[in-house]
Amino acid sequence: MxxxxxxxxxxxxxxxxxxxxxxxxxxxxxxxxxxxxxxxxxxxxxxxxxxxxxxxxxxxxxxxxxLGIIPASIQSLYEAMGKGEVSGFTVPAINIRGLTYDVAQAVFRAAKKGDAGPVIFEIARSEIGYTRQRPLEYACAVLAAAIKTGWRGPVFLQGDHFQINAKRFAAEGERETQAVRDLIREAILASFYNIDIDTSTLVDLSHPTIKDQQRMNFTLAAELTALIRDLEPDGITVSVGGEIGEVGGKNSTVEELQAFMDGYLEELERRGPT
Known part of the structure; x- marks a missing residue:
């Protein structure tokens, strides 16, 4: 009804x-x-x-x-995995593009049957557009599925590939960046406490050094991270992901990762505590 x-x-x-x-x-x-x-x-x-x-x-x-079904950040688990405090499992991330309420129920039922741990439910910026599922609708469908199936505990909602479109950025950089800022605000209000910032579309391989190739990527990623830190609720550290290269074409390298992380951390420090 x-x-x-x-x-x-x-x-x-x-x-x-x-x-x-x-x-x-x-x-x-x-x-x-x-x-x-x-x-x-x-x-x-x-x-x-x-x-x-x-x-x-x-x-x-x-x-x-x-009922104890709580949207949560996966940050503390990832930190524990990085320190080797927990191991022996992976965390699947599932993009649901249609029939979200029904598909999420199937995921929760399978997780309960297999006594599985955390699962991330994610949706990308592009998918939000063509499926017409705004963050609040997506969050409600997943939480309703958790209620329906008797799931208890944390639910991890992620904004996947909150991506800057390179063509739109080249034409109207501030407008395209503002669109991603607005989506971040909308997602956090809807209890998305895991966000993947994707500014890798702005990597420019024409520059002679890897750091310069990655400069626009890590600079804007740091800016958007600072926004997330300003918006996150008290007591919650939003898990933030980044991207260092477009899917396809060639594999990313250790040197690219290092250049991105060095520049990203420098930019965050310049912007103050996050």
Whole structure:
């Protein structure tokens, strides 16, 4: 069912959810996981009334939190893996381009069956465009799937390849950069606490040194990282990824990685604490 107005929505939630003063109480967990969560995600995605969409999205997100389903950053796990404190597994990252609610349910069911650990649900800037899934819609679909399948614990949502388009940047650099800034803001508000900045499209191989080839890449990546640090909620360190070369053409090299990281860290230090 797609709720058409607030009265319908309240009737559907009666005796299952109670919400007031900006919070949600779950009165009937099984009822919430049953048809109601289906109706809420369909309403959040398909209702013609934006106000009802917002209420449905709020109920999904707050209801998920009540059940211990929490959007999270994978930063601390990656740090532990880098230090060798944990090992023996990988973290799959899955881009869902359609039927997100249904596909995410299949992922959670498989993870539960296999007693698997973390899984990243991601969507790229290009995919957001051609699938018409804004970050909030994508987040709600994944969280609703977690509710439906009985998943508990962290859910890792990632903005994948938040990429600068080289042609648009060459024509209107500030406008293209602002579009990525705006998407970062939108994603963090939707609880995407893992973001892959992709400014590798700006690598210029015509320069004589590798550092100069990577300069625009690491400079803009650092700028966008600083923005993320300004926007991240208290107590959360957003996991930030970067790119050093376009997919295809040739393999990236250790020297390119080193040049990117050296320049990136220099730029971050110049911009102050992050």
């Amino acid at each position: 797609i709720y058409q107005n607030e009265d319908q929505l309240k009737e559907g939630c009666q005796s299952i959810l109670d919400w007031r003063e900006g919070d949600v109480r779950i009165l009937d967990e099984r009822g919430f996981q049953g048809e109601l969560i289906d109706d809420l995600i369909y309403t959040a995605v398909f209702s013609p009334d934006s106000a009802i969409q917002e209420v449905a999205a709020f109920l999904i997100r707050r209801g998920a939190a009540r």
